[in-house]
Amino acid sequence: MASELDVRARLQRAGQEHLLRFCAELAPGPRAALLAQLEPLEPEALREHCRRAAAACARPPAPAPDLAARLRPLPPERVGSASGVAPQTRRLWEEEGFHQIALNKVAVLLLAGGQGTRLGVTYPKGMYQVGLPSQKTLYQLQAERIRRVEQLAGERYGTRCTVPWYIMTSEFTLGPTAKFFKEHDFFHLDPNNVVMFEQRMLPAVTFDGRAILERKDKVAMAPDGNGGLYCALADHQVLEDMERRGVEFVHVYCVDNILVRLADPVFIGFCVLRGADCGAKVVEKASPEEPVGVVCQVDGVPQVVEYSEISPETARLCAPGGGLLYNAGNICNHFFTRDFLQMVTREFEPLLKPHVAVKKVPYVDEEGNPVKPLEPNGIKMEKFVFDVLPFAKNFVAFQVLRGEEFSPLKNADSAERDNPSTARRALLAQHHRWALQAGAHFLDAHGARLPEQPSPPGSGEPPAICEISPLVSYSGEGLEVYLQGREFESPLILDVDTARTLQA
Ligand SMILES: CC(=O)N[C@H]1[C@@H](OP(=O)(O)OP(=O)(O)OC[C@H]2O[C@@H](n3ccc(=O)[nH]c3=O)[C@H](O)[C@@H]2O)O[C@H](CO)[C@@H](O)[C@@H]1O
Numbered sequence: 001m002a003s004e005l006d007v008r009a010r011l012q013r014a015g016q017e018h019l020l021r022f023c024a025e026l027a028p029g030p031r032a033a034l035l036a037q038l039e040p041l042e043p044e045a046l047r048e049h050c051r052r053a054a055a056a057c058a059r060p061p062a063p064a065p066d067l068a069a070r071l072r073p074l075p076p077e078r079v080g081s082a083s084g085v086a087p088q089t090r091r092l093w094e095e096e097g098f099h100q101i102a103l104n105k106v107a108v109l110l111l112a113g114g115q116g117t118r119l120g121v122t123y124p125k126g127m128y129q130v131g132l133p134s135q136k137t138l139y140q141l142q143a144e145r146i147r148r149v150e151q152l153a154g155e156r157y158g159t160r161c162t163v164p165w166y167i168m169t170s171e172f173t174l175g176p177t178a179k180f181f182k183e184h185d186f187f188h189l190d191p192n193n194v195v196m197f198e199q200r201m202l203p204a205v206t207f208d209g210r211a212i213l214e215r216k217d218k219v220a221m222a223p224d225g226n227g228g229l230y231c232a233l234a235d236h237q238v239l240e241d242m243e244r245r246g247v248e249f250v251h252v253y254c255v256d257n258i259l260v261r262l263a264d265p266v267f268i269g270f271c272v273l274r275g276a277d278c279g280a281k282v283v284e285k286a287s288p289e290e291p292v293g294v295v296c297q298v299d300g301v302p303q304v305v306e307y308s309e310i311s312p313e314t315a316r317l318c319a320p321g322g323g324l325l326y327n328a329g330n331i332c333n334h335f336f337t338r339d340f341l342q343m344v345t346r347e348f349e350p351l352l353k354p355h356v357a358v359k360k361v362p363y364v365d366e367e368g369n370p371v372k373p374l375e376p377n378g379i380k381m382e383k384f385v386f387d388v389l390p391f392a393k394n395f396v397a398f399q400v401l402r403g404e405e406f407s408p409l410k411n412a413d414s415a416e417r418d419n420p421s422t423a424r425r426a427l428l429a430q431h432h433r434w435a436l437q438a439g440a441h442f443l444d445a446h447g448a449r450l451p452e453q454p455s456p457p458g459s460g461e462p463p464a465i466c467e468i469s470p471l472v473s474y475s476g477e478g479l480e481v482y483l484q485g486r487e488f489e490s491p492l493i494l495d496v497d498t499a500r501t502l503q504a
Pocket residue numbers: 111112113114115168170199223224225226228253254255256291292293294304306307329330331332384385386408410
């Protein structure tokens with residue numbers, strides 16, 4: 001156990017000795033907990049972290065003044081499109097993706113260390129269920145898409161293949177996520193192929209550079225951002241694990257997009273055939289204000305400018321042919337080669353600049369009373385996963401259709417958008433479209449046919465409720481055999497058992 005003397009000396013070197021100001025009055029248990037929390041903080045790193053936070057805060061919280069002049073859209077030769085190409089080109093990409101999956105060269109990596117503050121839940125977002133007829137959670141949908149894509153690749157190449165699932169968690173999400181997976185028997189995935197690892201935490205800091213005590217016996221800590229991935233990969237030898245398994249390509253994605261296509265063969269195949277070391281899926285931005293990062297170039301170098309760091313004027317600029325000039329919305333879906341990730345962890349990670357978020361951080365006052373601030377009082381420093389893009393030798397973006405691939409769950413239902421209802425409707429509208437395309441007809445409770453036009457994206461509930469298990473179809477494929485020319489009463493839940501019965 002860490003000695004108080006030792007920890008005090010380290011904190012003195014970091015200029016943060018105030019963190020021990022209640023130590024003498026703590027009972028042995030809480031005191032040990034506080035010392036254990038403080039012990040791993042490296043004095044020099046802590047000093048630098050607090051200094052940087054205060055310095056960043058001294059600057060006005062506005063986009064860099066010269067940013068607009070340095071921005072350009074991505075040149076067209078760097079952008080592929082899933083929908084705007086000839087079907088045979090798309091098939092070629094897909095075939096390449098399946099081939100790499102069949103060779104066990106593809107892994108998926110979930111960023112799941114966030115706290116889901118905007119959604120307002122105290123448990124990890126992946127455990128959330130948006131009210132689908134099947135009541136599946138985001139984690140279950142993701143697990144089943146992995147199983148299906150393994151199956152599809154395996155069938156094409158006559159092999160049994162594995163897409164390992166790496167899950168980055170944080171102090172907040174590791175325990176509940178691990179428990180949830182165990183309780184659900186890893187959704188029938190082999191637990192050896194589900195690798196959870198934890199990202200680092202950093203202290204929240206006051207505007208004048210002092211780490212904040214949340215309680216007398218606890219420092220206010222927050223995960224170091226989804227760009228904490230790169231330190232976490234090194235901390236837990238994750239790339240070595242990938243190497244042992246023969247993984248060459250990694251699809252990194254965020255937890256909250258209900259339509260996410262894990263290990264998407266089309267995206268993987270496109271990136272591999274283009275010889276990319278780094279890629280990002282994008283959708284056309286819905287509006288200038290939409291809170292998505294913009295994939296673009298700064299000083300001629302591809303990167304993502306986060307929604308919090310672009311000015312409203314720049315976001316509203318129009319392209320000469322109409323539409324937004326900066327319309328490539330980042331959906332937090334990235335492709336990396338393992339070699340590129342290796343270079344990042346070895347060389348580039350220290351060059352990533354943290355971003356500053358000013359937040360309300362609960363703290364104890366000088367008398368030790370807990371305070372819930374009404375105004376922002378603290379700084380959290382985060383690295384972003386996409387900040388490695390400028391180090392790529394060959395970056396590509398890949399544009400996909402929003403209605404097919406992007407509906408994020410960010411907010412509670414009280415918000416207008418990106419909430420549980422919009423996510424549920426996006427998935428049900430997609431499955432309704434897939435069913436109609438496969439030749440299904442839907443009836444109401446009185447046997448009358450329901451309308452057969454697919455509902456436009458963003459509209460209300462589809463005319464018929466149809467939910468298709470990812471174990472039956474990954475992206476709408478293979479449904480004719482169950483649905484063609486048949487009538488179904490809404491709601492239809494097409495799970496594996498129903499599919500088997502229909503096929504028989
Ligand atoms: C930095 C980043 O990627 N921003 C993207 C993110 O924004 P947004 O602000 O929505 O990002 P979130 O805070 O939701 O985090 C994205 C993902 O990173 C994970 N996470 C977050 C913090 C952390 O310390 N550890 C961690 O693992 C979250 O669990 C989540 O899976 O998604 C949007 C699309 O939905 C994109 O347009 C944004 O460009």
